[in-house]
Amino acid sequence: MWSIIDSTLREGEQFINANFSLPQKKEIALMLDNFGVDYIELSNPASSEQSRIDCTAIANLGLGCKTLTHTRCNLEDVRLAIDTGVDGVDLLFGTSKYLRDYAHGKSIDYIIAKAKEVISMAKNAGCEVRFSCEDSFRSDAEDLVRVYRAVDRVGVDRIGIADTVGIAHPQQVSELVSSLRTVVDCDIEVHFHNDTGCAVANAHSAVQAGATHVDTCVLGIGERNGITPLGGFISRMYADDPEAVKMKYNLPMIPHMDHYVANAVDVQVPFNNYLSGYSAFSHKAGMHLKAMLQNSSTYEALNPDDFGVSRVVNVAHRLTGWNAVKSRAEQLGLSLPDQTIREATKSIKAAADVRHITLDEVDLILRDFDTRQMNKRTDEGRLHGSKSDLPTATEC
Numbered sequence: 001m002w003s004i005i006d007s008t009l010r011e012g013e014q015f016i017n018a019n020f021s022l023p024q025k026k027e028i029a030l031m032l033d034n035f036g037v038d039y040i041e042l043s044n045p046a047s048s049e050q051s052r053i054d055c056t057a058i059a060n061l062g063l064g065c066k067t068l069t070h071t072r073c074n075l076e077d078v079r080l081a082i083d084t085g086v087d088g089v090d091l092l093f094g095t096s097k098y099l100r101d102y103a104h105g106k107s108i109d110y111i112i113a114k115a116k117e118v119i120s121m122a123k124n125a126g127c128e129v130r131f132s133c134e135d136s137f138r139s140d141a142e143d144l145v146r147v148y149r150a151v152d153r154v155g156v157d158r159i160g161i162a163d164t165v166g167i168a169h170p171q172q173v174s175e176l177v178s179s180l181r182t183v184v185d186c187d188i189e190v191h192f193h194n195d196t197g198c199a200v201a202n203a204h205s206a207v208q209a210g211a212t213h214v215d216t217c218v219l220g221i222g223e224r225n226g227i228t229p230l231g232g233f234i235s236r237m238y239a240d241d242p243e244a245v246k247m248k249y250n251l252p253m254i255p256h257m258d259h260y261v262a263n264a265v266d267v268q269v270p271f272n273n274y275l276s277g278y279s280a281f282s283h284k285a286g287m288h289l290k291a292m293l294q295n296s297s298t299y300e301a302l303n304p305d306d307f308g309v310s311r312v313v314n315v316a317h318r319l320t321g322w323n324a325v326k327s328r329a330e331q332l333g334l335s336l337p338d339q340t341i342r343e344a345t346k347s348i349k350a351a352a353d354v355r356h357i358t359l360d361e362v363d364l365i366l367r368d369f370d371t372r373q374m375n376k377r378t379d380e381g382r383l384h385g386s387k388s389d390l391p392t393a394t395e396c
């Protein structure tokens with residue numbers, strides 16, 4: 001099964017609002033560990049003194065998962081990384097023309113030679129090592145093969161394929177991952193930015209094509225509009241195989257982490273967020289509600305119970321239907337004939353056509369119909385000479 005490398009404490013720290021304190025980093029690391037991620041990636045300790053202190057503290061927390069730090073491909077960064085006590089280093093070098101021209105000015109030959117030197121040093125120090133070609137999807141395919149083949153031969157544990165600017169689509173991902181699968185023997189990690197909305201689909205496509213490790217962030221935070229969100233990726237993989245995903249991961253942690261991180265970086269959880277958004281498990285249309293009442297899977301690919309969240313059913317609007325209204329009446333303990341429920345539904349729709357109505361108003365309409373129903377029965381009883389034992393509206 002694929003593994004998750006959560007990068008909330010590295011890529012996520014590159015999100016515009018992120019400025020995690022050490023206690024927040026520890027809390028996030030503990031939550032991710034409790035959820036069951038395989039790896040946590042931490043910011044480069046070369047970034048600042050506090051980054052080094054934080055990296056050391058998280059690496060020594062005694063987590064069940066492995067810790068990694070993300071460094072440039074040079075000996076100085078890697079030495080500093082090793083000293084923090086992390087389990088591994090994630091090295092990268094930009095291979096696209098943009099990055100070769102504007103980020104570091106190095107040739108592919110230089111990149112290969114440097115990568116071999118740095119990987120050998122880190123492996124000799126007992127580190128797990130990954131090497132990525134940054135901006136893979138704008139890099140020359142032949143260059144990618146040359147670099148990845150060279151690092152695989154020198155004993156890297158994983159290669160990384162990075163869609164740094166979020167330009168790739170699932171078919172390109174599938175083609176690149178499958179072709180690199182035939183080039184290297186080591187594991188393949190993937191990293192997708194979400195600029196064009198493909199980050200979850202690309203991660204899924206990569207796994208189907210043979211990728212073994214997927215980078216995620218809680219809520220998808222990261223540079224610009226971020227990367228593959230942990231909740232979105234898990235939802236996608238759960239839809240394929242719920243039992244396997246439930247077995248490996250503590251799913252109710254996801255909404256919990258989404259809210260914690262949203263608060264830490266001072267944003268709202270988006271209304272349509274996977275699993276934890278305000279409307280993620282809400283149901284409204286009458287046709288949906290009728291079917292949902294019999295089997296919730298009719299309109300739900302994901303079972304909210306598995307993620308520790310509640311389904312919300314809304315009957316107070318003009319798109320409601322008599323089956324949903326009947327269900328609400330039953331919740332209120334009212335036993336109304338179907339014809340009466342249909343009439344009440346019309347009243348609800350008429351009211352909703354002129355203003356926003358609440359569930360309390362739906363309940364009032366239903367109780368009113370119920371009262372009228374009782375009065376009608378009482379009147380019929382009187383007409384036939386036997387008094388109903390039900391109270392009339394005026395007696396109440």
Ligand SMILES: CC(=O)SCCNC(=O)CCNC(=O)[C@H](O)C(C)(C)COP(=O)(O)OP(=O)(O)OC[C@H]1O[C@@H](n2cnc3c(N)ncnc32)[C@H](O)[C@@H]1OP(=O)(O)O
Pocket residue numbers: 014044046047048072073074092093094103104105134164223
């Ligand atoms: C796509 C991504 O998200 S990549 C990861 C991005 N992460 C970060 O940048 C971590 C935070 N960064 C930092 O704190 C700083 O940029 C540091 C500490 C890494 C470097 O800071 P500085 O030494 O001041 O350099 P600066 O950031 O201006 O420029 C980057 C330097 O790294 C070099 N560089 C860029 N990519 C690489 C690489 N993959 N491997 C080795 N060196 C690289 C550049 O050539 C440049 O070197 P220069 O000093 O000769 O100009």
Ligand SMILES: O=C(O)CCC(=O)C(=O)O
Pocket residue numbers: 011070090091092132134135160161162163164165191193
């Ligand atoms: O190291 C990697 O694989 C990814 C680096 C990164 O954040 C990116 O390229 O967007």
Ligand SMILES: [Zn+2]
Pocket residue numbers: 011164191193222223227
């Ligand atoms: Zn990134």
